[in-house]
Amino acid sequence: MQLGLLRPRRLEVFQQAQELGLRFVEFACNVNNDLTEFFNQIQQYKRESERTGVSVGSIGRWGSDRINKDGSIIEEELEISYQLIDAAQQLGCPLFVCGCNYVEELSLYDNATAAIQYFTRVLEYGKSRGVRIATYNCHWNCFVVDDHAWRLIHGHLPDLGIKYDPSHSRQAGQDYIKEARDWGHRFYHVHLKGSVVIEGQRFDDPPAGMDQTDWPTFMSILYTHRYSGKLSIEPHSETWRDELWEKGVRYTIDYFNKLLFR
Template identity: 25%
Template sequence: MRLGYLAPLTTETIATAQRLGYDGIEVDAGWVDRPRLDELERALPRLQEALLEAGIQVTSVAVYGNAVATPAAETIGYYARAIELAVALGGRVLGSITGRDNTLSLDDNLSLLVERFGPIADLAQSADVRIAFEPWPGRVTGYGPYRWTNLALSPVMYDRIFALLPQPALGIEYDPSHFAWQGMDYVQIIHDYGDRIHHVHAKDVLIDEVLLKRGGVHASGWWRTCLPGLGQIDWPLVMDALAQVNYRGDVAVEHEDADYRGERREEGLALALKTLRPLIEARFSGGR
């Protein structure tokens, strides 16, 4: 298991990963409507050389955006390019979300999902690449207006999606923080969907029970993401469960902690590494 962090892929972020002691980078390749693929493709030879020299590997290529609400041909073409980029960088996973059209019913959204991700899954399988959906629901607190931007966000939805799209290339980018604040059993999900977990995001969450009880789940400010080890996720239990289901993928820190921004960003990345590395090495052979 390799430990990386999510960032744009540049010579600077590669150097940071090496300096801090990370194994890899999850490449932020932009969104469907704001892609970074052009600049990554242009810089590919230089980036490949920098990765090789630093001994840093790519854990995943992250391609987000509203795939369902984007024309099918455009979405499929975007993912085809991202798959080629992942292979060129030595990565075998695309982290993603499905997108969602909030003007349509859930069933209609699922039809659009199949229209797009059926061909995408076939392309991925032929290239030995996997698609991993992160369970981020979108902007769905603060009393609205809500902007749901994902369908693959819970066991109920996983069952519906995988029944429609059974290709093993499609799966989950497991992120316990999203499951936890939405009230789901983030450890049981590992046991129930272990063979569908293709990548892991290491992100923690803090829940303010007082604010939650006063404002309810639709209020804002009662939860926030933080670095692994600074919130309420039981990371030893998470790593135990991943080991029990024979998880063989990688982990990437998704650093969104507001207390460690700007000049403290690297301090936060170092703190996450200090929390996670011993847990990984104790449970996974080749943990570094």
């Protein structure tokens, strides 16, 4: 397993990750973000990755609508997925992460069918580029976040993986230990984000290892599944900013290096 860091799309993050002793960076290319500059600078990102020895471990897109109200695929959004997969291929990035919105006007069956059609097209394109595809379990405009949806969609698409973050499960009142047990064999990528939930509500997302998540048990389940993918640190708290940011990241690195026997 490799440790890395989810960071903004900037060239200097490769040097930052190298100085922290991390192996990769991850980029989010979310809805309402202008991606023109990113696409235009792919070769610069590639050179900086090669210079520092820090790879791009994952590129993801959160929050966007993929399905129209009539159940058809939004072709413009599908094209953005293709462009991001192309970027991943050029950067030597092995994974593209995406989700799928739920259309209230449609039945669960029709939503699942539409999601399968979208993921099938993305999987086919990713296969042609040597890039694997995973769904995110974040609830931001995505219903493919739990056992019920995974059985419907991933059960039908054996090559579709899961990008898993225990914090999303905890904050939704789900059982992340059971989900890891039952679906860890389909995890392609894991986020390390701390979470504190009080009276059923999210309180804060402190550095992973300083929170309520049972990380040793979670990691033991990953070992049981022979997980060999990436562990991506995701600083997410408004509290842990400025001078606390690096302290929190370094704490998480030290904490997980012990769980990785380093």
